[in-house]
Amino acid sequence: MRHTFQKALIDEAIHALNHPTADDVYLYVSQSHPAVSKATIYRNLAKLADKGIILRIAIPGGPDHFDYQIHKHYHFHCDTCHQLFDIQIPYNDTFNQVNPANNFTIKDHSLTFSGICNKCHPSNNKGKKK
Amino acid sequence: MRHTFQKALIDEAIHALNHPTADDVYLYVSQSHPAVSKATIYRNLAKLADKGIILRIAIPGGPDHFDYQIHKHYHFHCDTCHQLFDIQIPYNDTFNQVNPANNFTIKDHSLTFSGICNKCHPSNNKGKKK
DNA sequence: TTCCTTATTGATAACAAATATCATTAAGGA
DNA sequence: TCCTTAATGATATTTGTTATCAATAAGGAA
Numbered sequence: 001m002r003h004t005f006q007k008a009l010i011d012e013a014i015h016a017l018n019h020p021t022a023d024d025v026y027l028y029v030s031q032s033h034p035a036v037s038k039a040t041i042y043r044n045l046a047k048l049a050d051k052g053i054i055l056r057i058a059i060p061g062g063p064d065h066f067d068y069q070i071h072k073h074y075h076f077h078c079d080t081c082h083q084l085f086d087i088q089i090p091y092n093d094t095f096n097q098v099n100p101a102n103n104f105t106i107k108d109h110s111l112t113f114s115g116i117c118n119k120c121h122p123s124n125n126k127g128k129k130k
Numbered sequence: 131m132r133h134t135f136q137k138a139l140i141d142e143a144i145h146a147l148n149h150p151t152a153d154d155v156y157l158y159v160s161q162s163h164p165a166v167s168k169a170t171i172y173r174n175l176a177k178l179a180d181k182g183i184i185l186r187i188a189i190p191g192g193p194d195h196f197d198y199q200i201h202k203h204y205h206f207h208c209d210t211c212h213q214l215f216d217i218q219i220p221y222n223d224t225f226n227q228v229n230p231a232n233n234f235t236i237k238d239h240s241l242t243f244s245g246i247c248n249k250c251h252p253s254n255n256k257g258k259k260k
Numbered sequence: 261t262t263c264c265t266t267a268t269t270g271a272t273a274a275c276a277a278a279t280a281t282c283a284t285t286a287a288g289g290a
Numbered sequence: 291t292c293c294t295t296a297a298t299g300a301t302a303t304t305t306g307t308t309a310t311c312a313a314t315a316a317g318g319a320a
Binding site: 104116 | 206238243244246
């Protein structure tokens with residue numbers, strides 16, 4: 001894998017942002033370097049994830065997010081702002097050994113929590129509308 | 131909600147098929163009634179799911195599946211044939227009360243297992259290639 | 261340093277899943 | 291039977307993502 005200027009920018013973005021989507025990374029990189037193509041963002045994120053350098057987090061019903069934290073952990077997805085946050089509960093390895101009546105070969109599992117995050121919670125709108 | 135011919139066909143399809151996607155339903159309905167539009171399939175599945183008559187199952191990195199079984203349960207997603215199967219482990223309601231350091235209001239969670247299903251497993255290709 | 265191979269890039273097209281639009285059709289109650 | 295309006299079919303649009311392809315630039319060899 002060749003080292004390029006664009007890769008460095010993308011790497012910087014993933015570290016600066018909180019579980020960004022490809023579009024989040026694009027917006028971030030665009031601010032300083034508008035010439036970088038969206039295709040380059042998608043391409044590099046995909047390649048980095050394939051090589052295990054970053055983690056691709058597929059969210060049910062939404063765009064994928066990326067994380068420089070590659071150890072497996074769970075996330076909370078805010079239904080309002082669509083941001084992803086780490087959830088501090090231990091990764092359940094025994095899930096991958098679940099073998100019910102059926103003869104499935106379970107290789108992985110995806111567990112994502114959803115709801116309203118701290119910032120988006122109504123009680124946090126300290127007298128805005130009123 | 132008005133009763134239509136198309137709705138009946140879609141209902142029939144969801145019961146005949148195993149956790150079908152919208153496209154699966156379309157293919158099934160098309161066989162007997164090719165004039166039914168794909169838009170009608172999507173529209174009715176969405177409406178039925180909104181009303182809680184069927185269950186929409188969002189799979190990370192793939193199209194939504196639908197189920198006439200509306201009680202919450204977990205699924206196994208085959209990486210090869212992309213079919214969905216029920217997993218017979220109890221639904222974990224305590225997950226929805228997880229409240230870590232952060233002040234999230236957790237409303238739901240999504241847990242999906244993935245791997246290779248019975249049919250797609252190599253050991254099941256009984257001397258095909260050889 | 262210069263050359264050369266080829267991975268990478270930018271622009272764009274293509275794709276897949278799903279929803280939106282809109283004129284036409286048909287439920288089904290009055 | 292009429293009439294209102296939800297539902298339909300066809301199509302366009304949107305979103306997220308990957309594929310294509312000519313032009314560019316890494317970075318090792320000479």
